[in-house]
Amino acid sequence: MEFSSKLLERAVNEMSQLPGIGKRTALRLVLHLLRQPKEQTVMLSEALKRMRQDVKFCKSCHNISDVDLCEICASSNRNESVVCVVEDVRDVMAIENTSSFKGLYHVLGGKISPMDGIGPHDLNIESLVKKIKQGEIKELIFALSSTMEGDTTNFYIYKQIQDCKVYTTTIARGIAVGDELEYADEVTLGRSIVNRIPFENSLKS
Amino acid sequence: MEFSSKLLERAVNEMSQLPGIGKRTALRLVLHLLRQPKEQTVMLSEALKRMRQDVKFCKSCHNISDVDLCEICASSNRNESVVCVVEDVRDVMAIENTSSFKGLYHVLGGKISPMDGIGPHDLNIESLVKKIKQGEIKELIFALSSTMEGDTTNFYIYKQIQDCKVYTTTIARGIAVGDELEYADEVTLGRSIVNRIPFENSLKS
Numbered sequence: 008m009e010f011s012s013k014l015l016e017r018a019v020n021e022m023s024q025l026p027g028i029g030k031r032t033a034l035r036l037v038l039h040l041l042r043q044p045k046e047q048t049v050m051l052s053e054a055l056k057r058m059r060q061d062v063k064f065c066k067s068c069h070n071i072s073d074v075d076l077c078e079i080c081a082s083s084n085r086n087e088s089v090v091c092v093v094e095d096v097r098d099v100m101a102i103e104n105t106s107s108f109k110g111l112y113h114v115l116g117g118k119i120s121p122m123d124g125i126g127p128h129d130l131n132i133e134s135l136v137k138k139i140k141q142g143e144i145k146e147l148i149f150a151l152s153s154t155m156e157g158d159t160t161n162f163y164i165y166k167q168i169q170d171c172k173v174y175t176t177t178i179a180r181g182i183a184v185g186d187e188l189e190y191a192d193e194v195t196l197g198r199s200i201v202n203r204i205p206f207e208n209s210l211k212s
Numbered sequence: 213m214e215f216s217s218k219l220l221e222r223a224v225n226e227m228s229q230l231p232g233i234g235k236r237t238a239l240r241l242v243l244h245l246l247r248q249p250k251e252q253t254v255m256l257s258e259a260l261k262r263m264r265q266d267v268k269f270c271k272s273c274h275n276i277s278d279v280d281l282c283e284i285c286a287s288s289n290r291n292e293s294v295v296c297v298v299e300d301v302r303d304v305m306a307i308e309n310t311s312s313f314k315g316l317y318h319v320l321g322g323k324i325s326p327m328d329g330i331g332p333h334d335l336n337i338e339s340l341v342k343k344i345k346q347g348e349i350k351e352l353i354f355a356l357s358s359t360m361e362g363d364t365t366n367f368y369i370y371k372q373i374q375d376c377k378v379y380t381t382t383i384a385r386g387i388a389v390g391d392e393l394e395y396a397d398e399v400t401l402g403r404s405i406v407n408r409i410p411f412e413n414s415l416k417s
Contacts, residue, residue: 008305009305009308009309010305011270011275011276011277011282011283011284011301011304011305012267012268012276012277012278013278014259014262014263014266014267014278015263015267015276015301017259017262017263018259018260018262018263020259021252021255021256021259021260022256022259022260024252024256025241025244025245025256026240026241026244027237027240027241028241032232034302035231035232035302036230036231036232036233037260037263038300038301038302039230039231040230040260040263040264041263041264041267041276045264045265047226047229048260048261048263048264048265049261049264049265050226051226051227051229051230051260052257052258052260052261052264053257054219054222054223054225054226054227055223055226055227055242055245055253055256055257056253056254056257057219057222057223058219058220058222058223058242058245058246058253059245059246059250059253059254060250060253060254061219062217062219062220062246063217070216071216071217071220071246072216072217073217073218073219077216078216079216095243096216096220096243097239097240097243099216100213100214100215100216103214104214
């Protein structure tokens with residue numbers, strides 16, 4: 008791609024570093040900014056820079072936060088003896104949206120994935136194990152993706168805390184609400200039968 | 213969407229102002245930036261801001277440029293008597309890529325589109341008409357999209373310069389190279405028959 012302006016070229020190149028944004032899309036976005044008032048670009052630019060420079064991670068759960076201890080960890084309305092282990096910030100947001108969890112979180116920052124060069128020491132596992140060894144936590148809920156990497160990460164953590172007195176659970180795997188049985192994959196369907204629950208329980212939610 | 217950080221929320225909101233980028237995609241992009249070195253965000257942020265503040269439009273053809281007169285207009289190797297009218301900067305880049313045009317361009321900055329509130333005075337039409345009335349241009353090539361808006365814009369300009377001694381042409385519409393006849397739409401196929409060219413001409417390129 009030949010650009011008539013170095014400034015344009017640099018902006019397009021930087022923009023196309025983002026995942027899923029190719030050169031053509033980047034050019035479309037940058038030309039859109041050129042048609043909008045200057046303020047929009049300045050605000051976008053400032054928001055990104057300030058976010059990257061000033062954002063903090065909660066010292067307890069590693070969730071993104073503006074202060075040292077995030078709102079959830081600092082809240083007195085949460086049950087501190089239940090901790091839900093999630094992969095990243097988006098999972099916290101997704102679970103918070105359901106309003107069905109009142110414990111605390113622990114954000115790992117990823118999954119163990121040797122293929123991508125991510126080992127246990129690249130994740131926030133050590134601080135989780137330390138927290139559990141202090142003995143204040145009664146239940147640990149694994150809420151990672153149901154993939155090989157997710158399962159590996161669950162198992163790695165489980166091995167580390169095996170000797171601790173903590174009840175470990177994992178979120179239920181089964182047929183999604185609203186889904187038709189015939190389209191479900193067999194592993195999920197099989198698990199949903201093995202892990203069946205009393206019918207009365209399903210009436211609660 | 214509930215955010216745990218105002219900085220994150222602001223960055224996501226600004227990012228999702230871009231066309232085709234929703235809140236979820238914006239969050240994914242912003243979280244990606246958080247995982248990368250700080251320098252990447254700073255460079256992106258600076259590149260966007262500088263581009264928006266310092267980029268110029270060529271005073272002759274309105275193409276994006278770093279200087280007052282763009283490279284193409286300033287070049288001595290181009291035929292100044294042929295001008296190709298295009299919608300935006302991307303079209304200049306696309307035609308330049310083909311290396312089959314050695315004249316100058318005129319970038320309108322859009323098409324006449326009453327539905328989107330874009331009238332003739334929002335586009336760089338006046339300066340084009342003025343250029344043509346000076347009598348230096350021998351051929352004007354319309355290279356707008358073959359849509360109703362494109363055709364309207366062509367016709368509007370054509371009416372303005374009807375009395376000038378300028379030969380107006382439009383790029384050929386026809387079956388794309390490599391396309392199969394049976395899948396072509398009938399309007400295109402019909403036009404390609406009406407506007408057929410001597411077979412010898414097709415051997416040249």
